[in-house]
Amino acid sequence: MKYPWRHVLSGNVSRVTELQSHQGNAEAESVGQWEMSTYAQVNRLRGVPETAFFWFHDRQGQRHYLWVTFSLHERAVSEADLSEVRAAFEEVFPGRTLEDNDWLPGDQDMAQVEVHVPDDFRRFSAFLVKDDRRLPLPVGRVQHFKLEPFTHWAGQTSDEVTPEMRKLFQMGPPV
Known part of the structure; x- marks a missing residue:
């Protein structure tokens, strides 16, 4: 089953550059920096979220990496138990059938999976938000790192990033 939703970050976030x-x-x-505005504007159907990786800048301009899982335990070996996430989506989108996967959602249909970034970067929370409904989603494992500009991983330095790599990072691959 698919639902009309997209990821957003709230809290100590000035802009998301990639996800x-x-x-x-x-x-x-995967959504690169050059594609973020399109991601935010194009409506589409997605399965329930399992994990998300975000690269973003906080309100002070510091770059960060955040990985979040939306399950608290496994259903089977290495298979996330997404029953709580599915239940939240079914509550917000009651009565959906497989045939509903064939239509293109409008703006009024879209929900957001909002991950809240606290000022202290310690206790992340997540919600399914649609209209005036705001349902909590489970947040299992979390990994967070401060990053240097134009880098993607902890320990990587900006000195390792060439001008060509910076351009690719900002503009995407040549078309």
Whole structure:
């Protein structure tokens, strides 16, 4: 089953530059810096979220990496138990059927999976938000690092990033 939703960050965030999203139906998407405005504007259906990777800048301009899982335990070996996430989506989108996966959602149909970034970067929370509904989602494992500009991983330095890599990071691959 797919639902109309997208990821957003709230709290100590000035802008999201990249994200990777993995859904419970084994789909995944990666959104580069040059694609973020399109991601925020294009409506589409996705499976329930399983994990998300965010690269973002806080309100002071510091770059960060955040990885969040949306399950508290496994259903089977290495398989996340997404029953709480599915229950929240079914509450917000009651009565959906597989045939509903065939339509293109409008703006009024879209929900957000909001990950809240606290000022102290310690206790992250997540919610499914649609209209005036705000349902908590489980946040299992979390990994967070402060990063140097134009880097993606802890320990990587900006000195290692060439001008060509910076351009690719900002503009994407040549078309």
